[in-house]
Amino acid sequence: MCASASPRAIRTGLTEPRTIALSRRSHSALKKFRCLRLYAVLACASLLLCLVPVSALAQQQATGPGDRGSFLSEGPAPNTTGTDGSANVTGIVLDASGASVAGAEVNLMHEDGTELHTMLSGVNGEFTFTKIPSGPYLVTVNARDFAHFTSAEFVVMVEQTYDVPNVSLSVATANTEMTVHPDEFIAAEQIKAAEKQRLVGIIPNFYTSYIYDAAPLTVKQKFLMAARGTFDPVSMLGVGIGAGIEQAMNTYPGYGQGVQGYAKRFGAKFADGRSSDFLTHAVFPSLLHQDPRYYYQGSGSIKSRITHAVSSAFITRSDSGRTEPNYSYLLGDLSSAALSNLYYPQANRGANLVFTNAAIGLAGRVAGNILREFSKRATTNASGESPQPSR
Numbered sequence: 001m002c003a004s005a006s007p008r009a010i011r012t013g014l015t016e017p018r019t020i021a022l023s024r025r026s027h028s029a030l031k032k033f034r035c036l037r038l039y040a041v042l043a044c045a046s047l048l049l050c051l052v053p054v055s056a057l058a059q060q061q062a063t064g065p066g067d068r069g070s071f072l073s074e075g076p077a078p079n080t081t082g083t084d085g086s087a088n089v090t091g092i093v094l095d096a097s098g099a100s101v102a103g104a105e106v107n108l109m110h111e112d113g114t115e116l117h118t119m120l121s122g123v124n125g126e127f128t129f130t131k132i133p134s135g136p137y138l139v140t141v142n143a144r145d146f147a148h149f150t151s152a153e154f155v156v157m158v159e160q161t162y163d164v165p166n167v168s169l170s171v172a173t174a175n176t177e178m179t180v181h182p183d184e185f186i187a188a189e190q191i192k193a194a195e196k197q198r199l200v201g202i203i204p205n206f207y208t209s210y211i212y213d214a215a216p217l218t219v220k221q222k223f224l225m226a227a228r229g230t231f232d233p234v235s236m237l238g239v240g241i242g243a244g245i246e247q248a249m250n251t252y253p254g255y256g257q258g259v260q261g262y263a264k265r266f267g268a269k270f271a272d273g274r275s276s277d278f279l280t281h282a283v284f285p286s287l288l289h290q291d292p293r294y295y296y297q298g299s300g301s302i303k304s305r306i307t308h309a310v311s312s313a314f315i316t317r318s319d320s321g322r323t324e325p326n327y328s329y330l331l332g333d334l335s336s337a338a339l340s341n342l343y344y345p346q347a348n349r350g351a352n353l354v355f356t357n358a359a360i361g362l363a364g365r366v367a368g369n370i371l372r373e374f375s376k377r378a379t380t381n382a383s384g385e386s387p388q389p390s391r
Contacts, residue, residue, distance in 0.1 A: 085131045087156040091164035093125040093141055100125030101169055104143035111136040111153055134158045139167070147172050187215040191225055196381035199371075204232045205379050207281070208372045209293045216319040217293075219286040223278075226292075230277040239269045254345025268343055275339050276361055280332030289319045290328045294372050309369040313362060333361035 089108060093101040104121040108129045116137070121127045134156050141149040146169040156162045190211060197205040206229045217225070229235065243266040246252065255264040281292040295317070297308045316326040337357035341349045376382050 085133055086159045087132050087134045088161040089129040089132065089137065089139070089156060089164060090161060091127055091139065091167045093121045093127065093143070093167050093169065095146070095169050096171065101143050101146070104141050104146075104169070107140045107142075108132070109138050109140060111138065132156070134160070139164050141167060141169060143169055145172055146170065183215040184218050184221070187217050187221055190214055190383075191217070191221060193381070193383040195225075195228055197383070198234075198380050199375055200378050201380045203234055204229055205372065205375070205382075207293050208296055208379070208382075210296045210298070210376065210382055212295060214293070214295075216291065216321075217285075222286050222292060223282045226278050226282040229281070230274050235273065236270075239266060239273060242269045252345050252348055254347050268340070271343055272336065272340060272357065276332060276336040279335050280329050280361075284328035284332050284335075288327055290324060290326070291317050291319060292328060294369050296376065297373060298376065305373050306370060309373040310366050312369050313365045329362070329365060333358045333365075336361065 091106075093104045093106065095101050100121075100123075102121055102123050102125060104125070106119055106121055106127045107115055108117040109115050116132070117129050119127055119129070121141075136153055136155045138153045139151040149167065149169050151164055151167065154162060154164070190209070194206050194209065197208060199205045206225065243262060246265045246269070247255075247257065247262050250257070252265065252268070255261045255268075284290070285292045294309075294312055297305050299305075300308075312326070313329060314326050316324060316328065318324050334354065337354040340353060340357050344353055
């Protein structure tokens, strides 16, 4: 049977089964190879997961796709604003010559102009603002006789000490600001000084002006000055002395003697003086716009000074500075004398009383003016800078 078999049959019988067996072996090997490759891939993936930190993955996931570049940065970005309070600002205030300016007002301000801190520069012009938040600022400086200074805006970083450069003040332009005081203010100051003037430190000498070009008085100032002088304690003492002399001489006997007589004489003298002072120093000067003060000449011959003192009882100046007849004194004395008819004894009233009292008042003003002219050295607190020119 073996010999009769054909070669083809022999080949077929010998080779085909062998081929089939080889094919099955190859398929099994390929299947095993694929499994091994899958295991290798899984192993590599596990290894990579172990090598990459979980925190890095979380950070990358939190930042998002647009911030992947920050994952590679080495440190945080610098902070330019905040409330940390760790920054400082210093500087030195100088003038144009380079000398330090002490006592200058230095202001630390926000960029929007809001004032934050204020201090005065030290002896050497230094200033320091400590423990301030980081951020943008500017510095302003004000000092007497210097122009206002404003620095350029600057930014202070966290824990930085910033030195403000070129804090140099220029001298204020001369005559750029002039304070003009009204006459009323000047007159008030002159009245205040005049009310300290007393002859031998006792007798009021308020109505003597040692300033030739004194400021004119307002109506209110004329009345206040009259009240200040006429109710001065020394004036009241003078009324009492005058009433005592009249009682001792039994002047105006209709008043009688004793306490009652003295009281009537005191009242009459008081009324005479107060009415005369107010009428001649306040009422008529206000109505006629005249100055009630005596203006000290202080120079020239004795004759010229006496002439000036006597004439001042008849000639005065107006509030505008013109020379005018002294209607205020003349009308004031006559009016005061006329009022005396209301309280003097019946037997002494009439025209004779009016003109007698008016003449006494006028003579008293002449004598008072002469005393004012020659008593400056005996007057305490006599204030004046420009005496009237001699004639």
